Amino acid sequence: MKLGELGEFGFINRIANRITRTDGVVIGIGDDAGALTPTPGCLTLVTSDMLVEGVHFDLSLCDAWTLGRKSLAVNLSDIAAMGGRPRHFLLSLAIPAALPVEFLDRFIAGMLERAGEFDVALIGGDTCSSRDGLVISVTAMGEQQPGKIVRRGGAAPGDLILVTGSLGDAALGLELLRRGEREGESVTRHLDPVPRVHEGLALAEAGLPTAMIDVSDGLLADLGHILEQSGAGARLQLAQLPLSPSFRRTASAFTHDPFIFPLAGGEDYELLFTVPPAREAAVNEVLRGSGLRVSVIGEITRDSGLTVLDANGRSYPVTARGYNHFPSP
């Protein structure tokens, strides 16, 4: 079915009819604006991410369902990186005329499935036509008490640098997709990332991180944001970067330097955070139930700059610095 047969408002009603979660929602889809009840004592957290066909995704390499899941996940990840509890989101779509309604149905179904897993409600958005590719814009809203929100700028010299899960898988997965693979752990990490919402919230509720960010642009780039805003430097230990077994098995087949994936590859959506050394045990305690490993990968230094040391203590030359949408010519 073509969208023209359904019409703009038919499509919006189709989405509205599939929404089951309404926690905190006073007015949902179908008015000029949504209305929701803020939790007393909390700040409202809000973030937007845009995903553009041909830039962020390639419809020949992903299916509608996982694209819907991912489009929400990357936004939830930003709320997680603040230590917030995501609650609501808006979805805006610019849709090419030729895109079948079945694609959009599966996209919405995947997105609402992800929303259900993290208990967030769709409360509005916009749909319009696109001259060229599909454009997805999601705004996620969450909450946290002012004293528990974790920013990027609080890292102090001596703090340990930690990261959840493993790094490099998503970038490797994208490389594998481009070479024709369609499944496997790394491919799934790229197509269907899991936002670390529970982990970010648990860390923030326990008051542990001094700074936190999600790894979306790549470890070096995202750690760079923490360093810049904290006015500090860092020393990373290459040998301590958490690499998954499947990554170890596969990555060396592609490059003589597999560390380029965990250092500069983006979209792992792990949490990168800093804590004073005395809190390391508490971090392990708090994250024990998550089933997710957490690794100390370096420390914050007083002198600025970012040094990466290899297993022999030698400085490792850092070349790539993560994704920049507008690279210099």
Add this chain to the structure above:
Amino acid sequence: MKLGELGEFGFINRIANRITRTDGVVIGIGDDAGALTPTPGCLTLVTSDMLVEGVHFDLSLCDAWTLGRKSLAVNLSDIAAMGGRPRHFLLSLAIPAALPVEFLDRFIAGMLERAGEFDVALIGGDTCSSRDGLVISVTAMGEQQPGKIVRRGGAAPGDLILVTGSLGDAALGLELLRRGEREGESVTRHLDPVPRVHEGLALAEAGLPTAMIDVSDGLLADLGHILEQSGAGARLQLAQLPLSPSFRRTASAFTHDPFIFPLAGGEDYELLFTVPPAREAAVNEVLRGSGLRVSVIGEITRDSGLTVLDANGRSYPVTARGYNHFPSP
């Protein structure tokens, strides 16, 4: 200058440095999410609108400054239509590589000027590259007490239908632009609409409207939303539609039926609302200071359906029904 010379984060910093309004903003641009303080006792209102090059705007017909103003205005208009007070917004941009930084500077300057006029603060968003045209996604947030929010579904039989300002100018302006005109009242109404924020807020604070919407898709389409959600019908008086002097002077040159502009032309961004007849005087009282006329254009009926009567009381054939992004083939 090309965006590549500035880089993604250079561009974001360039925007951040120009923001002066920070009312209610605890964390603004430059972290994973923005954080803001909700006003106790208020619901949070939130709305998103996407503007796509080649669909919503044509860069050969508008300048960057007014496009920035309009991109925010259409979102503020949605908050106004709920009777809310807009406070914050997010801006996401998908930017073609060839677009000069100077264009973006003027776009942002126009948008921040509009923001200043309505005392709303930019708190975040996203920037990325676009394969094709410019895509603008704005999310606006506002507030209002639960009992004062005005929805679409509250119109009752016997209620008067009122509209602020004048109708049809924006659609006529678009037609004039396409024929080569670059200025004049109608053209300005299309390129640089004024959201009726003060008026929507004043009406809501006084508790007057039973239903309200902004005229974005066209009078018939937007009144249709009120009727559908209120489970009622309406009778409109063609002779009472508010037409501006410049509209009257110009429109008849284009069509034998100039009423097509006020009835089906979109983007006037006036407020369309209903009140019981006993409140008409209070509406005039509340809006007296705004300098904006307000017109009774019809009434809500018990029987469903929408009838338009001409000056002689004869039924006027309604053909066009406003903008639909996905028309039937």
